[in-house]
Amino acid sequence: MERTLLKVHGSGNTFYLYQTNNENEVDWTKLTTWLCQKENNGGADGLLLVLPSTIADAKMRVINADGSEASMCGNGLRCVARFVCEQLEKEEAIIETMKANLKVRKESPLLEDIPTYAVEISPVSFALSSLPMSYKGQEEIRHQIIQEFSTTIPFTAVSVPNPHLIGIVDQTYIENNTHQKSLAELLNGENEYCVDGVNVSYVYPMKNDTIFVRTFERGVGFTNACGTAMTASALVSKLNGFVHNDVITVFNPGGFVKCEVKTNGDRYELTLIGNATVTAEYTFDIHNLTFLNYNETDEQKQYEKSIELVKKETASFAN
């Protein structure tokens, strides 16, 4: 059974994108764990499913590399936004996701000639029950030292709506990722705090409304970038006075994005803006799990050329 797949990325957060009308066509866990193996064209961080929707222009489901399903994916949503907008010949659309219908739109390129999309990130909640997370019966964790995690890093727990634990750190924790790795492995194994695991980000506030974010993703491990994590990190940075503008530049190991954070009391309007790049198209046999053919686009070369300067600027943080 020959089928077509795209390989796409947002800030180097890489996915296979597959469109189908049959939500139960195959076992998505099995397909995703096979696709995401390193030996299959370098692997990927997950599978984006584009499905028909009765309430929006299309529906997105996100399967992590380990086969678990996530409620949202910011970088993936930008790629799905581009796919759906180009297919429907529209500049904006609504995409159904597990917990919300989200607005997406085409944007002016942040880097010359790089297709760029803006996506809504919602709903936002600081309630620990929304992640879910539990810690000493507390209802929230906001910029708080958790002695069991670190004696110096203040953490915030937030769902957007997938779960994130955000630590504000100094540069040493970015240059050396061992502390982040062991905390993330603890919280994504069997543990008393996050029963469903959590995405763990370390955020280094830089100058001029700019932050650097590195994320260890639930179901994946360290990624080049995690869109929901970068948006949640921009919100946490703003609420704690590390940045002041509504639009925050977020560098990551794979490139950069812009996050718009509008706050109105307890209400937050979050938008993630960045590249949506298609690197290749594959044909594969969906039942026998074998690749049959592929064609690379020239978009990755253009992306790498444009991102070169950004990478130089962040080289010392990007490990």
Ligand SMILES: N[C@@H](CCC[C@H](N)C(=O)O)C(=O)O
């Ligand atoms: N890379 C994504 C998030 C993917 C889901 C995450 N691993 C989870 O399990 O919550 C993004 O760009 O937001």
